[in-house]
Amino acid sequence: MAKRIEDLKIIGNKRLNNDFFILELSGNTKIPDFKPGQFAQVRVDGSPETFLRRPISIHDVDYEKNTFKLLIQIAGKGTKTLAELGNGDILNLIYPLGNSFSLPSENEKVLLVGGGCGIAPLLFLARYLKSNGNVPDILLGFRNSERIIEFEEYLKIGTVFITTEDGSMGEKGYVTSHSVFSTRQYNRICCCGPDTMMKAIATYCKNRNIVCEVSLENLMACGIGACLCCIIDTVKGNLCTCTDGPVFNVNDLKW
Amino acid sequence: MNLAFSIGDLHFKNPVLTASGTFGNGSEFDDFLDVSRLGGIVLKGTTLEPREGNLYPRMAETPSGMLNAVGLQNKGIDYFEKFIYPRILNYNTNIIVNINGSYIEDYIALAERINRLEKISAIELNISCPNVKMGGMAFGTNLASAREVTREVRSVYSKKLIVKLSPNVTNIVDFARVVEEEGADSISLINTLLGMAVDVVNMKPSLSTVTGGLSGPAIKPVALRMVWQVANAVKIPVIGMGGIMSASDALEFLLAGASAVQIGTASFIDPQASVKILEGIENYLIKKGFSDLKEIVGYINRDN
Numbered sequence: 345m346a347k348r349i350e351d352l353k354i355i356g357n358k359r360l361n362n363d364f365f366i367l368e369l370s371g372n373t374k375i376p377d378f379k380p381g382q383f384a385q386v387r388v389d390g391s392p393e394t395f396l397r398r399p400i401s402i403h404d405v406d407y408e409k410n411t412f413k414l415l416i417q418i419a420g421k422g423t424k425t426l427a428e429l430g431n432g433d434i435l436n437l438i439y440p441l442g443n444s445f446s447l448p449s450e451n452e453k454v455l456l457v458g459g460g461c462g463i464a465p466l467l468f469l470a471r472y473l474k475s476n477g478n479v480p481d482i483l484l485g486f487r488n489s490e491r492i493i494e495f496e497e498y499l500k501i502g503t504v505f506i507t508t509e510d511g512s513m514g515e516k517g518y519v520t521s522h523s524v525f526s527t528r529q530y531n532r533i534c535c536c537g538p539d540t541m542m543k544a545i546a547t548y549c550k551n552r553n554i555v556c557e558v559s560l561e562n563l564m565a566c567g568i569g570a571c572l573c574c575i576i577d578t579v580k581g582n583l584c585t586c587t588d589g590p591v592f593n594v595n596d597l598k599w
Numbered sequence: 600m601n602l603a604f605s606i607g608d609l610h611f612k613n614p615v616l617t618a619s620g621t622f623g624n625g626s627e628f629d630d631f632l633d634v635s636r637l638g639g640i641v642l643k644g645t646t647l648e649p650r651e652g653n654l655y656p657r658m659a660e661t662p663s664g665m666l667n668a669v670g671l672q673n674k675g676i677d678y679f680e681k682f683i684y685p686r687i688l689n690y691n692t693n694i695i696v697n698i699n700g701s702y703i704e705d706y707i708a709l710a711e712r713i714n715r716l717e718k719i720s721a722i723e724l725n726i727s728c729p730n731v732k733m734g735g736m737a738f739g740t741n742l743a744s745a746r747e748v749t750r751e752v753r754s755v756y757s758k759k760l761i762v763k764l765s766p767n768v769t770n771i772v773d774f775a776r777v778v779e780e781e782g783a784d785s786i787s788l789i790n791t792l793l794g795m796a797v798d799v800v801n802m803k804p805s806l807s808t809v810t811g812g813l814s815g816p817a818i819k820p821v822a823l824r825m826v827w828q829v830a831n832a833v834k835i836p837v838i839g840m841g842g843i844m845s846a847s848d849a850l851e852f853l854l855a856g857a858s859a860v861q862i863g864t865a866s867f868i869d870p871q872a873s874v875k876i877l878e879g880i881e882n883y884l885i886k887k888g889f890s891d892l893k894e895i896v897g898y899i900n901r902d903n
Contacts, residue, residue, distance in 0.1 A: 347630040349870060387868070392663040395815060397868065438870065565658055565665060566867040570623040572643075572669045573658035582651050582672060587627075 345376050345440060347568065354433045355411065360493045363418050364461070365427050366403065369435060371410045378405050379444030380469035381559055381591040384414065385567035386426065387436035394422040399564055399586070401464040401536075402440065404471070404497070415494070417461040441567050442590050445469055445534050445557050447476060452531040452555075454480040457519050457545055459537030460487075465559055466536060467494060470501040481505065481528065485519035485537070488512045520544040530554055536561075546594035556594040560585050600881055601891040604638075604858045606785045606836050609720055609759045611638040611693055611859065614892055615849070615877040618840050618863035619644055619697035619723060619763075620669065622873075624683050625690060631870040636877065638859060639693035641723050641787075642683070646698075647705045649675035653730060659796045659805035664815025664842070665864060666794050668808040670730045671699050676712050688718055695761065697723040701734035703748050710756040720759060724752055724783075727765030727790035729812045739765035739790075745774050749781035761838065764788040766818075766825055775829040786829060787838040787861060789822045814864040816842040823851055830856025831900060844872065846879020853880070856897040 356368035385397035403415035418424050429435065445465075448454050454473060458466045463484055473480050483505040486492045489512035498504045505524050506514025515522050519541060525548065535545045536559040549556035562585040564574035569587035576585050578596045583589065602613035616639040617625075624642050625634045634640060652672025659666045673679075679696075687694055696713050700706040706724065713719050726739035726748055738744045749762055762778040764771055766789035775786050791812025796805040822841020830837045839857030842864070843849050849860045865872035880892075889895060 349631060392816075394660075395663055395868070396660050396665060563656055563658055565667070565864075566621075566627075566870075568623075568627050568870060570621060570627045571658070571667065571867055572620075572652065572672050573667060575652070575655055575657065575672070577655070 347438060347441060348376070349436070349438045351434045351436050354429055354435055355431060357427075357430055359427070361491060363491070364493050365416055365418070367414045367416065367426065367429065367435065368411055369414070369437070371412075375405070375407065375410050375412055376440050378402050378412065378440050378468065380472040381444040381465050382440040382442045383465075383590060384437045384439035385441060386414070388422040388425050390425060391421065394425060396565055397438065397567060398422045398426070399441075399561075399567055401559070402468055403464045404467050415461070415464040415467075438567055442586060443588065445559070445591050448473070448478055448532050448555075450477050452478065453529060454478055454532045454534065455524070455528075455530045456480050456482045457533055457535040457537070457541075458483070459485040459519055459541045462535075462537030462541070462559070463494060464536070466534070467497055469534060470498060474501050481524065481530075483507070483519050483522055483524055485541070520548065532556070535559070543599050546597070546599050549594060557591050558594055558597075559590045560592060561590070600884060601893075602881060604836065604892060604896075606721065606759050606761070609693065613638040613877055614853065614859035615873055615880070616641060616695070616838065616859060616861045617866060617873050618861035619725065621863040621866050625687055628866070628870050632874045635691035636874055637692050639695055639720075640690070641695045641697050641861065642687075643673055644671045644697045644699045644725055644728065645673050645676055645679050645709065646671055646700060647676055647708055649673065649678065654807040656805065656807055657811070659811070661794070661796055661813065661815075662817060664813055664817035666796055666806060666811040666813050667791070668730045668806045668811035670808070671728055671735070676709055680712070680716070684716060684718070693720045694718055695721045695723050697725050697763070699725045699728055699731070699735060701731070703751050705734070706748055706752050707755055710752045714756050714758065721761055721784075722752070722756055722758070723761045723763050723787060724749065725763050725790070727763050729765070729767065729791055729793045729810070730808060736765050736767060736790075739774065740768050742773055742777055746777045746781055749778045749783055753782040759784045761785040761787050763790055764829075765790050766821060766841075767793050771825045772828050772832045775833050779833045779835055783835060785836045785838060786833060787840065788829060789818070789825050789841045792818050792821065814842065816844055816848075818842045819848060823855055826852055826857050827855040827900075830897060843876065844868070846876045846883060849876050849880055850883055850895070853892070853896055854898045856900055858896055
């Protein structure tokens with residue numbers, strides 16, 4: 345699928361809590377066939393402090409409405425500026441970028457694991473897997489119940505397990521200590537979240553010969569494989585997170 | 600409208616080139632523009648042996664710019680000849696290879712190899728990379744070294760030799776004169792300015808190498824000043840770069856004496872920046888009633 349650069353109209357900005365919001369964008373022409381795990385490079389206008397684009401995961405896609413959503417965490421000046429945009433505002437995107445999670449075979453048991461903003465690419469992935477005949481289990485980790493986002497959306501797709509660090513909802517602790525790992529067997533785990541979480545999941549999978557793919561969030565400038573800033577050290581040498589990733593099989597990473 | 604310029608007998612259809620390290624090998628941009636519309640492309644810095652470059656993190660956003668410390672990651676000249684060169688043969692534009700080395704012998708060996716590649720019309724001798732431990736900027740910040748490496752490469756390379764200067768010197772004009780004396784056909788400037796940033800949240804340097812090269816609009820006034828100084832000091836064509844984001848930025852360099860420009864960091868923000876700038880330059884010339892690019896090159900330096 346060819347990459348595009350386009351001005352797209354915002355048709356929704358839904359604030360989920362203090363930290364998260366979802367921008368819904370309407371395609372000018374037919375939106376591309378996104379693959380789960382792909383991202384967009386979003387231009388933030390208006391300040392010398394936000395010179396570079398922000399890489400943001402494709403959170404959800406609606407081909408009937410010809411729209412797609414970006415789930416964004418307010419992490420700095422750029423994302424704060426994006427949070428203030430409203431209906432009718434124009435956003436300049438380079439998209440769709442990156443590779444994707446690989447498609448499991450129908451009889452594989454799949455678990456999706458997300459923490460914090462890492463849940464962003466997993467909704468579209470879950471929907472994509474389901475439409476390909478494989479309903480995944482979904483394990484999401486948050487700091488506390490007030491920070492849980494998009495729970496209902498995930499519930500519509502498969503079984504959802506929650507952990508919170510303070511135990512205010514679901515099991516108390518981190519996703520890596522959830523009981524689902526001892527009560528259910530999986531052939532494949534797809535994971536996105538903080539590095540420490542992904543590394544723990546990767547270790548768990550490697551020890552049990554479970555296929556594990558993670559989506560990385562390295563700092564990047566161009567997003568199209570030109571600047572070589574977002575590299576990750578792999579068994580194949582330095583690879584670009586933007587074009588060789590953002591999804592990597594953990595066996596290729598030096599974790 | 601005549602937008603052409605030339606370095607000796609090497610013809611460029613227009614003055615907009617892309618800067619090394621910001622445009623990959625061209626094909627990364629095929630979805631966004633027709634590379635053949637450009638005056639030329641300068642390929643990612645190439646070394647004799649493969650280089651993995653510096654550790655992550657290699658990039659930090661700064662006000663109106665960015666720092667990078669990529670460190671010349673590339674797969675080496677063997678890989679270039681086998682896999683990259685065949686892919687760029689169809690571009691109908693000047694292809695320039697940016698070469699780097701730790702020792703003078705590396706530069707010589709690379710120049711000899713590239714001299715044999717028919718489609719490569721020029722070398723950009725990079726004596727200004729700030730992100731490598733050996734070589735790179737060390738050659739471009741010492742007059743004797745700059746002289747020697749230019750002379751040695753000149754003696755083995757028969758096509759057009761462009762020398763890319765470092766701004767991290769006290770008097771860049773001295774370097775421009777030295778490389779001109781040693782037979783450079785053109786000078787390109789500026790490479791990145793040495794800079795740094797600190798991650799206050801994590802209380803450590805933002806780059807794995809601590810220091811890195813600053814690019815983007817933040818450096819444009821410095822770049823412009825240096826291009827103006829050098830253009831007034833040498834007879835060979837000067838290719839200006841440093842923070843050019845728009846046609847207006849590019850025109851500043853041309854009016855100050857640059858015969859052509861390179862578009863660098865702008866391509867990260869807008870992959871179509873180079874062709875938009877080309878169109879903007881042409882529109883400006885039409886609007887101002889000029890019919891030839893040469894009429895405005897160095898315009899501010901003349902008694903008009």
